[in-house]
Amino acid sequence: MAADYVVETRSLTKVYRDFWGRKKKTALNALDLTIHKGEIFGLLGPNGSGKTTTIKLLLGLLFPTAGDAFVFGEPAAKVEKNEKIGYLPEESYLYRFLNAEETLDFYGRLFDIPADVRRKRAGELIEMVGLGADKKRILREYSKGMRQRIGLAQALINDPGLVILDEPTSGLDPLGTRWMKDLILDLRSKGKTVLMCSHRLDDVQDVCDRIAILYNGDLQTLGKVSNLLEDANRLELRARDVKESPELKADLEAVFRKYGGRLEAVGHPTTTLEDLFLRIVEESKARPGRRYQPPAEAAAGR
């Protein structure tokens, strides 16, 4: 296995069976995959496509029916490999009778981290996930988003080399989603490898370097996001400070005809709903008392 492979699967297969050993479903079929050090890798696919099964096989929560999986060059069944892994499950399955501090202390004790480092890191992580004010409340009283945040904190308590995130933005509001995506990018900048799976394609597109698309347990496609999304048959031009007009359109059509192409559309680009939402929230923070202003006609009562 190459040194910079953090994750490698070889013909990884998982077949679920019933009590009598009869085959129920092939959840994953001969998956061959490698994830390099320092990249953000996204697993995509509809429900039941094998994303979570892949993650659980890598973590040793499930055992492969055939093939094998390696993390940091170690077989997935080896417990010691978990020293370098942080895992955020799809739902934040934590002990709800503990508070945030106790939660991080408990998970921290499971690693070989000196007590003073563990305490310091727990404090930093609680602040990082924005739960400083709520650290004494038991998790039962937390909202779903707060639980997701403390879940992420427990995944980072050991300063892992590989962070596995199963639906990391699940339950988060747009602000939380952006925060999570920024954090994922930050992890990459610190040299960590991130493996995430998500239904939210925009999230994956925003942060992932490479993706794999699974369908019905089979790997359908694999590659760099930029390469996969590129449409080589089309050309995009962007211009600033030019007014849209029939003359402009006619001129452009003439230029493209000259080069053997065809103009498809001329218009203003749109931003994403997420960007619009975040801009409005930022403005609201900056200008307390800001309210929605209806169009001028409505204001005039017409």
Add this chain to the structure above:
Amino acid sequence: MTPLFGILQLDRGEPLGFGNALGLVQAWLQDAGGFAFAGLVLYFLYVYFGRRAGAVLAAGLAAGPVVGAVVAGAVGPDPNRASESNRLRMPVTTWMVAMFGLALVSYTPVLALVGLEWWTERPREFLFGMPVDPPPLPPPSPGSPVKVEPPVWHWELRPALLTLGGLFAVLGIGHPFARDLLKVKGRRVWALAKLGFKEALRSRLYWVFLIVLLPFLFRNVWSAGSRPVDEFRNLVGVTTLVETVLVLAVAAILAAFSLPTDIKNQTIHTVVTKPVERFEVILGRFLGYTALMTLALAGMTAASLVFINAANIDEKALQETATARMPVRGALGFQSRRAEFEGTNVGREFEYRKYISGHPDSPQRGVWRFADVPPPAGRDFVPVEFTFDIYKLTKGEENKGAAVTLRFVTHNCPQQVPRPDQKGEWPWADPAREREYRAEVDAYRARGVNPEAATPADKAGWEAAGALAEKYGFYEVRGKEVLDYTVMGVDVPAGLFKNARQGDPPAAERDGKKAPGPRVLVYVKCESPGQMLGMAEPDLYFLEGAQPFGLNLVKWAVGLWCKLCIVVGVAVACSTYLSGVLSLLMTLLVYVLGNVTDHLNDLALNRSVGGGPFESLSRLVRTETPTAPAAETGGAKVLQAFDRTWAWVVRRIQNVVPDVESFTWTNFVSEGFNVSGEYLAVNLLVTAGYLIPWFVLAYYLFKAREVAS
């Protein structure tokens, strides 16, 4: 329906002590080793054939190993056996294979022996000049208690080979377990233990334990109708019962549902994806709940002690039971002119006690022989206590007990059975010595001192009694009034025990083996005509000393703590594979069966009066008495074969059931007898021995379990 479950009265004798440790270890190696060998077979099959192991095993069991091997060849090995993860998860080490081979070599002669016995239809007593089995136990006579033989080490061929095979099998199956055990980190186990502890505290479980106060609130309800002298016994009995039920029920529920809930809620995912060995999760749960329940047990015992001490109890009851006597016990035998006299059966259904006839001329004696005696140093007397049953043939005197003579002699003062021409008085073996003794007593009397009627309060008389006892090794209490089923006592001069320590008594023969002879013998005679005096071995003892009742209650709690460990261990082990409800039911089943091990033993040996369950059912249907001889028909033989098969099944079940009774010290505490530290040490040893196989099972089950499937 009783015959279906066997009629059994059991005489357990003394609790197990250090002398039984080797026997216990051998029994453990045989039992645990047998399961370990079966476990190794299943493990190898599972490792090599995966889910097809069931088919291979079924073929092997149904049609023999050759067919099993053919089926194994046909289904082929598990395709994913070669993967590194699988080999890491289910390792097969050279050590395991070697130990399996050695176990197989040890077990094969035993199997061959069984085959030979089956073929020739007779058991082999010797093979190659070596005894095959220990001497068989004598069959119990109907109605008499079955003596439970304490475990001892056997060197005969069959037990030796089974022990050796068991040892190899345990070493084989324990290898991956022991290897992973070295990876266990106290820090992680502590964190996991604390988690279970915290969960129980946060759910405010401690309120449940206040139920222990209920017996004190409603004392009138359960104490109504009991004799004042039994007041303390009842109080202790009810309190300990409530405490036992509370501790064990809560522990079983907590431990049985803990892991399954973790798996169901998927909280286990965030734990096992950390560098946590699966066994650490098991150990953490076990230690967490055990620690929690230990605190609860300590709290409840302390509260019980406070309330028991504060309770207003009859003074006589307090004297009789609110203590912890340290008895020195002897062996009981019966003697009369007839050599084969073994005490009289008065026709009671349960022949626990045997009786001697009462009359001044009766030669019948109950004789206790004490190989060990209390140290006489630093005291004037040693108390002896006794409780006898009086069976009245005539009404006797109103409001008076039976007159009993107790003669204490040492090995230096042997007694003789009276000749037929003599009356019932037993003479000394050395008549000159007896005359000398009588002369000395008379000399004392002449000086106004009566050593034969002295008590420790009478200083001069007691000194004379002590001097005579030390000189002659003889002391007698004549005509002591004894009440029916009442704890009574007399004091014996310390001088007698000084005499007993002089010289060595001739060795005695016990169960065909040389044993130390008795240093002191106590001859009990009933003087009252028309009365029969009933006695059993525990009815008379020397009192070495006494300890405070509170300490004894704490020792009782240690026995309960062992049961607690067993319940938590079994529940946690079951919950690694079963759901919470099934784990709880399984734990309850094991515990309940553990309370009826005596009956299981009876069924396992197929020695119930009236036969096993199938024969007994047939007798019930045909309204036959259990003691009627079994019919010689073909149908009866088939039923007996079923009973033998059933007994085989029960023997297997018996091997996984703990002997709960051996951890129960309630009778000791409520009757005021000290629970020896030696008994508790054996309790702890047995608990550890019982839990180890469960932990090994839990280790394999949890390691093989996909917690996310």
